[in-house]
Amino acid sequence: MKNDEESPCVRIAVSLPVRGTFSYAVPKRLAPIANVGHRVLAPFKNRNVTGYILEKIPRDRDETLKEISEILDPEPLFHKQAVPLFEWMARYYIYPIGRVIESALPGGLNMKPYKTALLTEKGLKALHTRSHGSEEGKLLLWIKDHAGKRLPHPFRVFHDLNKKGWITVQDRLSKRQAGPLMRKFVRPKEGMALQPVLSERRAPSKTANEVEFLTKVFSSGPVLLRDLKGEFANGSYLVEKWTKKGVVESYSGPVYRNPAGRIMFPSPAPVELFEQQRRALVHIHACLDKRAFSSCLLHGVSGSGKTEVYYRAVEHVLRSGRQAILMVPEISLAIYMESVFRSRLGEQVTIFHSGLSQGERYDQWMRMVRGEAGLVIGARSALFAPLPRLGLIVVDEEHDSAYKQESSLRYQARDTAVLRARMEKALVILGSGTPSVQSFQNTITGRYHLLSMPERVEARPL
Structure with missing residues (x-):
């Protein structure tokens, strides 16, 4: 490719088990629509792979770069604010950054590369001259009967046929399973x-x-x-x-595929707050008004009114034009919380968890990207909600071990939520009736501010 100093350049994370990021040129036909967060198709070695634009970078006049082939989505899938979080997770958890992003996005988006084969004229002649019971005969017959289909692994068994000129191998991409x-x-x-x-x-x-x-x-x-x-x-x-x-x-x-059901748990606003709730909210509102990072541990016994404190904090954030995430450890609790908050906040509430279909997750994700969601409620995966004006993250039952991802990208969602809040100058509230040892120690060392709610509402018995 000829060098062109006017051709823009982007840094891309490819969805492969490789470290680091790679620089690519953007062809002029794609330059007006290539933005941070776009999913692209890019040549990598001898195949095309899915990649994600992390930033636009200046072009070195003497640098020769490959060009991205296509932009795969009409809209970016994440905002530039998410890039530092993805990069930190890749470093801290020693995981390829492209796979970090793939784990964060709704499933079914990526188009996986695979190989197909067709018989050549030489291959057809070889098929007629060889026994169908021989190894080569079986392979040639399979290719004849499955033209254009994905080659079964391992591919190396077809390598000799390709070298002999009996087959032509083609690289293809699977269709995306999720979309509008x-x-x-x-x-x-x-x-x-x-x-x-x-x-x-x-x-x-x-x-x-x-x-x-x-x-x-x-x-x-x-x-x-x-x-x-x-x-x-x-x-x-x-x-x-x-x-x-x-x-x-x-x-x-x-x-739009709306996963929200009917409101099963309507939650009318209480006539008045209790003293321990008011004390907690005075500090929380002051932190939110500063628009700077701060962290609180809300230690409240069961029935002390923590959910109402969460609601008032979310309401305060929404009034200021910012957005919030409410994380819970289980999908069943997310469904309950969604019903409670939607009864008072309406369509500003979005739910996001692995129990939704791929199509529902895609639609909910794009609602967040477009800024149509004020509050995102979900389990561990809600941590990655693409909210550009994040002001508050609430981690309910912060002690729960379900916040630890135990497969693929292994991460602690509670700790990563604190880091995301720091990066985006938001308030993070960790709520629990039985706080984890780590979080309680952080209140002793001054890293977290302790808010105590030791009494049950109206002194109700356990």
Whole structure:
């Protein structure tokens, strides 16, 4: 590739078990849309791999770089604020940074490389001259019957066939399993209004429900085609008719998969707070107003009102235009908390955990990226929520061992939450009725501020 000092350059983490990051040039056709957080396809040795843009860097005039091949998503998947956290985790936990990012993102996004093979003319002749019971005959027959399919491992058994010119090997990428759910919508064409259309309609109408159909399309904005077909027995005919007349049009658009169920645990605001709750919130609100890093251990016995303290802290953050994460150790507790907080905060609440489908996790993740979520509630994986204006992280039941990831990227989510809060100048609240030894020791040494709530609300018995 020719050097071009005007060609931008990016630093990429590849989704492979390799250390470090790599510099790539960005072709001019992709330069306007290549941003930090974008997932890209990049050549790496003799294949294309998935990578993530970590930063744009100046181009050395004498440096010869490979170019990225494609940008795989229309929007970035994370913000630049997340990059220092990914880099720290890669260093501290001795794990490839590309795999750190892959672990943080919703599953099903990456396209995995694999190899396929096709028989050449020489290979077809060899197949006819060799016994199908021989090793080479079996391999050639398998390739003939599975043209374009993924080669079974180990690939080395096909290497000799490739050297002999009997097969051609191709590198391909698997399809992504997660992404937007696309559906057909119907909407009025630009410049069309309902009343002129109705006044021009011939009378008597051939169909009695045309007025209802047109009113539905014009008054409801874009309507799912399947909903129109369900509501109107002749919905397909009406859509086709009025599309031909140039009144309406159909198009494909994404459908949001909302994992939130009905509110099972409504949580009305208490008439007044108790003294121990007020004392805790005075300190918490003061920390939030400073917009600087601080850490608190909220030591409250069961039933002392910690959840209400969490809610008031989140509410304070949202009013200031920032965002919050509430981490819990179990999915069942996340579902309960989501119901409690959504009953008072509405659609500002997003839930994110491994119990959701890949499609639901993708939609929730993109809501966060676009800034549509004020509060993210989830288990360990909520730590990576892509919130650009993070002001508060709450780790409930901080002593629980479930915050320790025991496979692949092995990390302690509670400790990493404290580090993320430090990096993004946020407040972190660690809540527990039985604090961990480490957290309690940190209050003694002054690293955490201790907030005590030793009494149960209304002195209720255990």
